[in-house]
Amino acid sequence: MSAEMNRQWLLKERPQGMVQESNFEYREQSIPEPGDGEILVHNLYLSFDPTFRGQMVDRPNYVPPMQIGDIMRGASAGEVVKSNNPDFQPGDLVIGAGGWQDYFIPDQADLMSVSKIPQGVSIPNSMSIFGLTGVTAYFGLLDVGQPKEGETVLVSGAAGATGSVVGQIAKIKGCRVVGIAGGPEKCAWLIEGANFDAAIDYKNENVYKGILKHCPQGVDVYYENVGGDILEAALGCLAMNARIVLCGGISSYNSEEVPPGPRGLMNLVRTRSRIQGFLVLDYVDRFSQARKDIAQWMADGLLVSQEDIQEGFENAPKTFMRLFTGQNRGKQMLKL
Numbered sequence: 498m499s500a501e502m503n504r505q506w507l508l509k510e511r512p513q514g515m516v517q518e519s520n521f522e523y524r525e526q527s528i529p530e531p532g533d534g535e536i537l538v539h540n541l542y543l544s545f546d547p548t549f550r551g552q553m554v555d556r557p558n559y560v561p562p563m564q565i566g567d568i569m570r571g572a573s574a575g576e577v578v579k580s581n582n583p584d585f586q587p588g589d590l591v592i593g594a595g596g597w598q599d600y601f602i603p604d605q606a607d608l609m610s611v612s613k614i615p616q617g618v619s620i621p622n623s624m625s626i627f628g629l630t631g632v633t634a635y636f637g638l639l640d641v642g643q644p645k646e647g648e649t650v651l652v653s654g655a656a657g658a659t660g661s662v663v664g665q666i667a668k669i670k671g672c673r674v675v676g677i678a679g680g681p682e683k684c685a686w687l688i689e690g691a692n693f694d695a696a697i698d699y700k701n702e703n704v705y706k707g708i709l710k711h712c713p714q715g716v717d718v719y720y721e722n723v724g725g726d727i728l729e730a731a732l733g734c735l736a737m738n739a740r741i742v743l744c745g746g747i748s749s750y751n752s753e754e755v756p757p758g759p760r761g762l763m764n765l766v767r768t769r770s771r772i773q774g775f776l777v778l779d780y781v782d783r784f785s786q787a788r789k790d791i792a793q794w795m796a797d798g799l800l801v802s803q804e805d806i807q808e809g810f811e812n813a814p815k816t817f818m819r820l821f822t823g824q825n826r827g828k829q830m831l832k833l
């Protein structure tokens with residue numbers, strides 16, 4: 498692989514079942530030249546998000562799917578190296594939708610979403626806790642979940658990027674917080690590293706019994722990142738007037754079939770609860786409010802950002818796949 502070229506990873510074929518390295522194709526192109534009003538960004542880090550697995554296949558989604566041969570989509574952080582735009586100077590550090598490549602020129606629409614990384618914020622933090630991860634946790638929990646002091650908040654995918662921030666914010670709001678994660682190491686970190694009250698290891702425990710044990714008054718807010726059997730277990734343990742925040746369902750992202758169920762929906766009737774889908778992009782106008790609170794909580798030592806930084810452009814497909822095997826420890830990024 499050559500550093501003087503623009504290295505790229507493309508979608509070679511639509512995955513069937515679990516995403517694998519053979520679904521991607523590597524190529525090198527010459528580095529593009531920015532035109533009038535354009536900038537050239539040199540990517541330094543890539544961010545990996547489970548949602549892009551959904552965009553690799555031709556199914557209805559909140560954005561059109563990628564096409565075969567497209568550069569793999571994804572957020573990136575980089576340095577402006579050439580600028581024909583008065584709003585950007587060479588040397589500016591920015592975040593944008595750069596995709597899996599060394600260099601990119603944001604098109605007119607993308608340029609509006611390219612934002613400068615504020616002074617004093619590290620590049621990894623800008624992609625995790627101050628990036629979409631932090632604001633997803635913030636608005637999903639506070640706006641949709643509406644937790645009240647003393648209530649019980651249950652989080653799935655709890656040791657992941659989003660889930661771990663959700664649980665910490667719920668603790669800041671005075672809730673009892675229980676996380677569901679895969680494996681003893683992640684469960685121990687939830688309690689020791691992220692201030693959760695209890696953790697359920699879904700790979701080694703009966704989740705339904707675990708929720709009953711750790712949420713004796715029932716679950717007031719369930720923050721859902723996983724779906725499937727875990728959602729069914731949570732549905733059976735709701736308190737009255739519970740709120741379920743449907744943020745994601747990673748357990749089915751690599752499935753060929755739309756998963757059946759969930760069973761137990763009538764628990765919503767019995768407990769007068771609601772379940773609500775949520776998309777962080779609907780909150781763009783309020784991101785600065787979330788970032789202000791997050792910065793304060795971090796400064797007060799109440800919130801930690803867990804980041805998993807792999808290295809080497811050649812490892813992009815492998816790094817993406819870590820999200821679906823649970824190898825990642827927090828926000829998955831790749832340093833180029």
Ligand SMILES: NC(=O)c1ccc[n+]([C@@H]2O[C@H](COP(=O)([O-])OP(=O)(O)OC[C@H]3O[C@@H](n4cnc5c(N)ncnc54)[C@H](OP(=O)(O)O)[C@@H]3O)[C@@H](O)[C@H]2O)c1
Pocket residue numbers: 545546547548629630633654655656657658659660677678679680683722723743744745746747748749775776777778820821822823824825827828829
């Ligand atoms: N609605 C929105 O606007 C929005 C925005 C951002 C993210 N999301 C959603 O939030 C969720 C978390 O995303 P993230 O970026 O923070 O990733 P993440 O939680 O850091 O990483 C994904 C985690 O999911 C767990 N997982 C993977 N396959 C699983 C399976 N089959 N069953 C159970 N758990 C599984 C793994 O943890 P374990 O080791 O514990 O299994 C893995 O570490 C995803 O569902 C994503 O789509 C939604």
